[in-house]
Amino acid sequence: MATTVVSASGLGKHYQLGERRHRPLTKRSVARVLGRSSHEPPGSSFWALRDVSFEVQEGEVVGIIGRNGAGKSTLLKVLSRITHPTEGRAEIRGRVGSLLEVGTGFHPELTGRENIALNGAILGMRSSELQRKFDEIVEFAEIGPFIDTPVKRYSSGMYVRLAFAVAAHLEPEVLLVDEVLSVGDIAFQRKCLGKIEEVAHQQRTVLFVSHQIDSIQQLCQRVLLLRSGQTQAFGPTQDVIAAYLSDVATSADGDFDLWDHPTRAVHHTPVIRRLRLQTDDGSMTTRYAPYDAMVAEILVEPPHTLREPIIGIGIADHFGRRIFTVASFFEPEGLEPIKGLSRIRCRIPELRLGSGRYLVSVSVQDRYHGELDGLENVAEFEVIWQNSYGTGEPYRPVFGPILSRSRWERLDP
């Protein structure tokens, strides 16, 4: 029988912004003494979270997604009691562990061993518990002989591994995780995801904020989508992700401003300014026929010259599953160096996609510097079936998203 472990009803968090809070005392008293009423504009205020209600069952992994500023982190902060809600109520059964940042309380002057002890205490581990798991933590972090070196001498990878290792060995019944997996290298990220899966298998409950749709898809049974502090959807992962992706990627005319896109990873510098989806005649569109050519124009502004640029475009279905990728380095002629603000044009001669909605990802890399900027699933277009077999036969999703011409003949036996 499923037990409700986390239940929130009508949670809201209100913030006062602006001058009011920071106004020096003297200014107020001077105004009072002079008999002037302080007629400054009232500090703007907003609801970072409003009327959020949901229930999570024991052993469930629930993802929380939404654009930046949608209230995801505020929700986790309220649930982990770092800040109080302004209204509403939430109940959590069992020991709560929260991991809002990797390495909270790590001090550069202290050694790895000392930081494990300190960080463990900060995360609420008892020292007996920590002692029991010490070797396991060191092994997970793969720092071996550096355990007695001050962490200020660690590489950033080692630092992150150690920090995550401590947190991963917490054994709370409810674990709240905020976007911590975006740090570290791919291998380590995979290891972390594995750890979270393992936690979930032990009948523990995880609430998990992430921008990475793949991780959400991999880990979560249900997803909560927040928008401007309110619940926009809460349900099975596939449905909610589809709603979210089409929400962040819609454009009326095929012109997508990506300069401060909400889903850009924190460690990326914005290089991609705009993406324009066009037809062969240069007009912008978000609708294609299955065998149309697609022309994508990407406006980029790299911080330095890209001597061997690699620009890629990925096409995914509306659940975010990649269908195919085209990239400049797949083509023998490649792409000439990019210097300053540039317009990059990519033509895909035939889309060959079945009818439905699709999402475009863009990545800008340089052979020497790796990925500079990348945006996943940021532009949506639609493929509309127009008797594309030429036989009047309709397209059916069960046929799969890829179309191909084929030729049939009967041969003698």
Place this chain on the structure above:
Amino acid sequence: MDGSWQRRFVLEGTSELNTSKMAKRARAAELRLGLDASSADAADVRSTTVIEPPRGWDFFPLREVWAYRELMYFLAWRDVKLRYKQTALGVVWVALQPIALAAMFTIVFSRFLSAPSAGLPYPAFVLAGLVPWQFFAAALGRSSLSLVANEHLLTKIYFPRIMIPLASVLTASIDMLFTLAVLGAVLIYYGIGLPTVALFLPLLVALLLGAAMGIGLLLSALNVRYRDIQAIVPFLTQIWLFATPIAYAATLVPADWRWLYDLNPMVGIVDGFRWAITGGAFPSSLFSSAAVITVLVIVSIVYFRRAERQFADVV
């Protein structure tokens, strides 16, 4: 303090401390708090955390502070440890400070100004005042800055916020162990035997802890909102030093002013320390100090609990 000693303190020392009695007590506390996940019928024992908008007044979160006591030790341990990283003399500095100050005071006040010293050799007299005073000043300085300095903890993790300034007071009291040893050595040097009233010393130390905690909590919470506190504390401590009978005896204060002077909680404590060392007449200032400290502790805890609701948003 070499590294290995501290390592043992961190990872093994705790188990040494965990005598079966303590472990049993801790376990009982865990069960009371419902923190134990491993017990067979965990589902029934499991505590429920209720998250609601705060209202009303709170007092000291005794149960939570107990549950998080290890965090306080670790924060204090971190501060002690960090302070002496890459120093040549390490913890010797703690003992050197009162000795240097006492020497200076002896030259200026005893040699040049011939201040009376209540029947004690002046160096012992001034040290008996400096030991509680230096603790008090250090606790004030540390705790007033503590919350702001640990901003990253306040905004990223939950624990009773009161642990942070309390850990600062604890750090300062670890230092006091060393200065008390210096005082002991000086008393032995002058051949001063302790009277029976010296048994009151632990009580006086408790009072002193109360004073430091009361003012420390207040200042730390205020500093989150008004960073002016950071500017005020150093010179507040200097003025306070002169308003406390450390270099001189309280008997020099005109009788008309005594009532005001005695409101300074440190007056009673310093008088008390000297009384506990020399015997003699019981200092009446201890009563007013105890009263002031009691009020202070209550007010500061209530204020702190009220203010802490905003810490994560304001800091």
